[in-house]
Amino acid sequence: MTNVIPFSNETQNSKFRLLFVALIGAFALLLQTITADARGAPESFADLAEAVSPAVVNITTTTIVEASADNSPLVPEGSPFEDFFREFSDRGGQGGNRAPRRSQALGSGFVISEDGYIVTNNHVIEGADEIEIEFFEGFTLPATLVGTDPKTDIAVLKVESDKPLVFVAFGDSDVARMGDWVMAMGNPLGQGFSISAGIVSQRGRALQGAYDDYIQTDAAINRGNSGGPLFNMDGEVIGVNTAILSPNGGSIGIGFSMASNVVTRVTDQLIEFGETRRGWLGVKIQNVSDDVAEAMGLDSASGALITDVPEGPSKEAGIEAGDVIVSFDGKDVEDANALVRTVGEAEVGKAVRVVVFRDGKTKTLMVTLGRREEAEKVAFPTSEEDAPAVVEDTELFGLTVAPLTDETREQLGVAAGTNGLAVMAVDETSEAYTKGLRAGDVIVEAGQEPVASPADLSARAEQAREAGRKTVLLLVRRAGEPRFVALSVDE
Known part of the structure; x- marks a missing residue:
């Protein structure tokens, strides 16, 4: 017969204590690992900054401002010194025929190859007569312009060096996540090389260009940072610092860097062709x-x-x-x-x-x-003629419309032979007005079929109702520019 010996209370408590301590230790280790993965930042940015700094440059541009024959005084109108400066100007002083002067501006950039290709913003070097590159080690080199792309605000420069230059590589901006740590480097407010750190606040921001793909960051970016790199924690460039959103011109934690996956395609084409080929x-x-x-x-x-x-x-x-x-x-x-x-x-x-x-x-x-x-060199023909005089018309959808005639075609810049309905007036309380239709617009299609008369437009609306649709789609042209507008057909 086998004897079963129960644990004493002390033995059981000891076992429970050991198990509890083990669980707490495992949990703490797991929490530490998760926290480290989520943080993704070193205890210091010093090692990263030291590694990439030699590839970051300050850019000084010089523009020669032509002489001016303007004899106006150099003080605001109404100033008590106005008469003095006018007299000085009349005697042929500085205020008369001013000599050409040199205007300087500052920006940032970074080296992307050992043979001296440098990336910056187009607006940093636009219109410059001279471009000088200052390197982190303290030496300077003149730069020549390789090519620019105003659509993405990217420019590529080239310097000639007796020795290979330290450079940085582009990273994959598509893998950057909201909350990832990033480091910006450049020449803010002309103060020289400096860094700031923050996180990726958002991705895929569009400001105003068709090719915009900005990384938003709260790393401090100020004037002079333009063209500088935005680094990930591997020392790869994932963005080019380009713009800030600010009411006062200084950083408020909303900065934008053009994503590296856009920049790399542009720089490759500028280096190869001197221009973009989209x-x-x-x-x-x-x-x-x-x-x-x-x-x-x-x-x-x-x-x-x-x-x-x-x-x-x-x-x-x-x-x-x-x-x-x-x-x-x-x-x-x-x-x-x-x-x-x-x-x-x-x-x-x-x-x-x-x-x-x-x-x-x-x-x-x-x-x-x-x-x-x-x-892009071939433009669509447009016309900005005034709206035509009213002819026989019909009101539908809050629109007063009339068939196109030779006269209205000419007035509206519509090609000869084009059929459609000229919008003569729009009820300001109508859905059509809310959706942007105005007098002078031309309706050329309804329900994706041509319309040449008000009856056609009415028929298209009725067909949409019979098909169980709530709206009918209109193709509208204004000064030659087309767009679609959907209007409700509910009675």
Whole structure:
């Protein structure tokens, strides 16, 4: 018979204490590991700063301001010294024919190759007659301009050095996460080399350009930091410090750095060609709003809605106004801005698959991309003539419309032979007015079918009602520029 000997209370308590201590230790170790992973920052930035500093540069630009024959005084109008300076000017003094003067500005940049290529902002060197680079070690070199891209505010410079230069590499900005630590370095307010640290506040910020992809950071960025690098904790450049949001011109913790994955493509092209070479699809587009999606039968308000197709790659491929691009070269299209960036990053001359939504179903077309820089030289014809005089008209959707005539076509800058409805007046209490329609607009399509008379417009609205739709989609042109507007057909 086997005897079972129970643990005494003391033995049990001892076991429990050991188990509790072990659990607490394991938990503390796990918490320490999680905290370290989440923090992702060293105890000090000193080692990182020491490693990358030799590749960061201060940039001084000099612009020669031409002589001025302006004889106006150098003091504000009404100043008690105005008469004195005018008399001085009349005697041929400095205020008369001023000599050319040298204007200087400061910025930052960083070396990306041992043979002396340097990246900075376009606005740092724009219009400069001389560019001087000051290195962290204390020596200076003159720089020449390789190329610029105003659309992303990036410029590439070149210096000649007797010895290989220390340089830094670009990192992958797409893997940067909100909350990751970053370090900015540059020449803020002309104070010389300095660093600031912060986190990635947000990604994918767009300020005003079609190719904007900014990293927002709270690392202090001030005037003079422009063109400097934003480093991750591996010492890789994931952004080029470009702009700040501030009411007073100083840092308030909202800075923007152009993402490295945009910058690398631009710098590679500037170094190779001296200019950018972006893909061009050859369409005019707008975002798909909820009411436009409903009017077209789309499942969601995504994609890029084509408003016009001029002569070019898309027209040759069979893409039409009213199509919605939902996929480009195997990538889903979120909105119009995303399409512009994706196309711009594509190789000129590449044949790509473009999936469009048309008449309730998708269609795949092959488009051979052109070059945007060449296409931009050809402008769409526009006209800013006043709205035409009122002719026979009809009121629909709060719009007073009339068929186009030769006279109104000429007044509105519409091509001869174009059919449509001229908007003569808009009820300011109507949905149409709220959505931006104005006198002088021309409605050329409704429900993705041409309209030549008010009866056509009324019929398209009725067809939308019968199909169970809440809105009808109008294609409207203003001074030659097209856009789609969805108006409610509810009675």
